[in-house]
Amino acid sequence: MDISKLSDFNTIALHGGFSAASRASGIPKTTLSRRLSELEEELGVRLIERGTRALRLTEEGRLLRDRSAHLIEELAEVGEEVAGHAGRPRGRLKVSVPGLFAHTALGRIVAEFVGAYPDVTVEVSVNDQFVDPIADEFDIVVRANPEPNTDLVGQCFLRDDLVFAASPRLPIPEKDGSSVPAVDITVAHDATEWMLTWNGEPRIVRPRTVLRCSSMLLVYNAVLAGAGAAIMPRWLAEPDFRTGALVDWGTVPGRRVDAWALHTSRHLTSPKVKAFVAMLMAAYDPATRQDATFLARLAERPFAR
Structure with missing residues (x-):
């Protein structure tokens, strides 16, 4: 599983949509949408139902979010420690x-x-x-x-x-x-x-x-x-x-x-x-x-x- 795509999925799930996720992460909406589709294809399941006005996590999407969100946060903290920013709790x-x-x-x-x-x-x-x-x-x-x-x-x-x-x-x-x-x-x-x-x-x-x-x-x-x-x-x-x-x-x-x-x-x-x-x-x-x-x-x- 591609960690960057998993991180993008969690960003979309956290902010409830592509626009809000794009503003928070600085990643273009089209890129987020493409990476989400690639992750779904890789896993063989639908993670998010796309509506005209809102997005909704599927059962598989909720499971993936619940099990991976903490891991993504820990990986980010490890990266900060390696980069010498261990003194910055976040x-x-x-x-x-x-x-x-x-x-x-x-x-x-x-x-x-x-x-x-x-x-x-x-x-x-x-x-x-x-x-x-x-x-x-x-x-x-x-x-x-x-x-x-x-x-x-x-x-x-x-x-x-x-x-x-x-x-x-x-x-x-x-x-x-x-x-x-x-x-x-x-x-x-x-x-x-x-x-x-x-x-x-x-x-x-x-x-x-x-x-x-x-x-x-x-x-x-x-x-x-x-x-x-x-x-x-x-x-x-x-x-x-x-x-x-x-x-x-x-x-x-x-x-x-x-x-x-x-x-x-x-x-x-x-x-x-x-x-x-x-x-x-x-x-x-x-x-x-x-x-x-x-x-x-x-x-x-x-x-x-």
């Missing part, structure tokens, strides 16, 4: 992130990224369930504590403790074995006991689930409103520990949260992916934080006040 960057990260720190990080790399258009999809980067065509998937996957590579940009947090209106039980109202995340396993360390002393309490949420952001807001105690990342609760809006009941023993930026090893690591991962790493690098309020500034939550 094109569309499609990122999948969980809701908690999307609604706290991500907005400021993405704003900084697009300001630094104006030739990149970032498309963010919010989904707490894991997605397939290959099938769903995501360049980067951000997840906490992901399952090992040999098809994915990436970097851990944040390691944090899990803590027990509660409203000051909910006093910690004074006796071992006491029951406390608990707000749980849906995906968590039900725990019969919580092992706390309060004022340097170990204490065991029994969580009694009063609310179960599919989103950690909902868990956080419910705990802030006094519904019960919950387990959450320290970075999320730390600003409220300092103001007294929440009380720190101690660190969850033996459990941590590791946030990873993942991408498929089957794709070339493009400049835009490298740049975005580098910005995540810098945002959460302790060496770049001047004081303990860094994460609080990233995660200012006006909706929770």
Whole structure:
């Protein structure tokens, strides 16, 4: 298959017609039409139905576009790297992130990224369930504590403790074995006991689930409103520990949260992916934080006040 003809086909499909494709690429309409016809003849299928006013992709055309558009973009990036332009991220960057990260720190990080790399258009999809980067065509998937996957590579940009947090209106039980109202995340396993360390002393309490949420952001807001105690990342609760809006009941023993930026090893690591991962790493690098309020500034939550 001729790569130049495939590239021309994708340009026509992207812009929806020969005239728009010609303006975008600088290639004459007659040349684009001829190359498309030659590609169709080579493949033995009709890729685009030509109407008097509009063009329409056939089923075969949609399949070819969906499977080849990302490859054409990668080839262009390889050409730029070879030509010495590896420092110029460009094109569309499609990122999948969980809701908690999307609604706290991500907005400021993405704003900084697009300001630094104006030739990149970032498309963010919010989904707490894991997605397939290959099938769903995501360049980067951000997840906490992901399952090992040999098809994915990436970097851990944040390691944090899990803590027990509660409203000051909910006093910690004074006796071992006491029951406390608990707000749980849906995906968590039900725990019969919580092992706390309060004022340097170990204490065991029994969580009694009063609310179960599919989103950690909902868990956080419910705990802030006094519904019960919950387990959450320290970075999320730390600003409220300092103001007294929440009380720190101690660190969850033996459990941590590791946030990873993942991408498929089957794709070339493009400049835009490298740049975005580098910005995540810098945002959460302790060496770049001047004081303990860094994460609080990233995660200012006006909706929770």
